[in-house]
Amino acid sequence: MLRIMKHLLVSLVLLAMPFAGIAEAADTPSNALLILAKRDGMLQIVDPSSLQVIARIPVGNDPHEVIASSDGKMAYVSNYGSGAYHTLAVVDLVSQTAATPIDLGALRGPHGLTFAGGKTFFTAEAAKAIGSYDPATNRVDWILGTGQNRTHMIYVSPDATWIATTNVNSGTLSLMEKAMVTSGPGAPREDWNETVIRVGNGSEGFDVSPDGKEIWVANAQDGTVSIIDVGTKQVTQTLAADVGGANRLKFTPDGKLAFVSSLRGPDVAVISTATHKTIKRIPVGHGAAGILMQPDGARSFVACSPDGYVVVIDLHSLEVVGRIPAGHDPDGLAWAARH
Numbered sequence: 001m002l003r004i005m006k007h008l009l010v011s012l013v014l015l016a017m018p019f020a021g022i023a024e025a026a027d028t029p030s031n032a033l034l035i036l037a038k039r040d041g042m043l044q045i046v047d048p049s050s051l052q053v054i055a056r057i058p059v060g061n062d063p064h065e066v067i068a069s070s071d072g073k074m075a076y077v078s079n080y081g082s083g084a085y086h087t088l089a090v091v092d093l094v095s096q097t098a099a100t101p102i103d104l105g106a107l108r109g110p111h112g113l114t115f116a117g118g119k120t121f122f123t124a125e126a127a128k129a130i131g132s133y134d135p136a137t138n139r140v141d142w143i144l145g146t147g148q149n150r151t152h153m154i155y156v157s158p159d160a161t162w163i164a165t166t167n168v169n170s171g172t173l174s175l176m177e178k179a180m181v182t183s184g185p186g187a188p189r190e191d192w193n194e195t196v197i198r199v200g201n202g203s204e205g206f207d208v209s210p211d212g213k214e215i216w217v218a219n220a221q222d223g224t225v226s227i228i229d230v231g232t233k234q235v236t237q238t239l240a241a242d243v244g245g246a247n248r249l250k251f252t253p254d255g256k257l258a259f260v261s262s263l264r265g266p267d268v269a270v271i272s273t274a275t276h277k278t279i280k281r282i283p284v285g286h287g288a289a290g291i292l293m294q295p296d297g298a299r300s301f302v303a304c305s306p307d308g309y310v311v312v313i314d315l316h317s318l319e320v321v322g323r324i325p326a327g328h329d330p331d332g333l334a335w336a337a338r339h
Helices: 002-020
Strands: 031-037 042-047 052-058 063-068 074-079 087-092 097-103 110-116 119-124 129-134 139-145 151-156 162-167 172-181 189-198 203-208 214-219 224-229 234-239 246-251 257-262 267-272 278-283 291-293 299-304 309-314 319-325 330-337
Touching (some): 031 063, 042 063, 063 110, 074 097, 074 330, 087 110, 110 151, 119 151, 129 151, 151 203, 162 203, 189 234, 203 257, 246 291, 257 291, 257 299, 278 319, 291 330, 299 330, 309 330
Parallel strands (some): 203 246
Antiparallel strands (some): 031 042, 031 330, 087 097, 119 129, 129 139, 151 162, 172 189, 203 214, 214 224, 224 234, 246 257, 257 267, 291 299, 309 319
């Protein structure tokens, strides 16, 4: 009997062992880093203090960009497919679960995303358009055509009175400004005026300076950076920045530096906005895509797509201080601040 009891005890211990290392999933922190792994079809929630992935949520085919709602509770992901797909995946960041995707219908090839005024704004590359989705009504409530080829990335001003979007194959940037039309019968109605600004070939990654006065556009085919004056809507200077294959451009929160990633290069170019000179090239791997600036200005995160990780760059020393394993082909990045 004693021998049988010992045998049963050992068996129970062995059965329990596989579960011993499984801990309850960590809650999403109030400040979270979001990373898309394109080939895995996954959104990864990362604790920025520990640099640990705490959750992975499926987000459908070919996810490219991600944005968080202003309250940090929801994330929206564009299912791109070079124009084959027409959905935005939705993730509840609190429960760490996928919600019902948003069907955009004929607005195919969604890519660039931003969140403003309680709405998700997106580009629709195959439709040559931009639009907005209102979570309150669960519908696409606004569409505006660009008439340009490969409308790709998007920025919406904080007051939602003007919008910028790059058009990769046209080599242009579209600047849309809200206006009121008073002619004709009825009350004044809202309209938009579009100014198409020629920049450089392969215009894709861009950013608006923190003071809202300039737009810098990285031109992948030319390896240049075009500087646009928002007031005059004209290119004031083209920098020979040697950033061939440029994918993204982002300003540091203080506006003093611009980071440019390249899928064809091993480093991230750092340009001084005061001198317009490249002051450093930070080695990161075999190519880089998405760039995210931590809101407090302490760090930058850069997705190194070919290498399967995201590097962490200290914005004071301009050195790589960490790496986050991020699955296959990491790209889109976002910051979710819950409040």
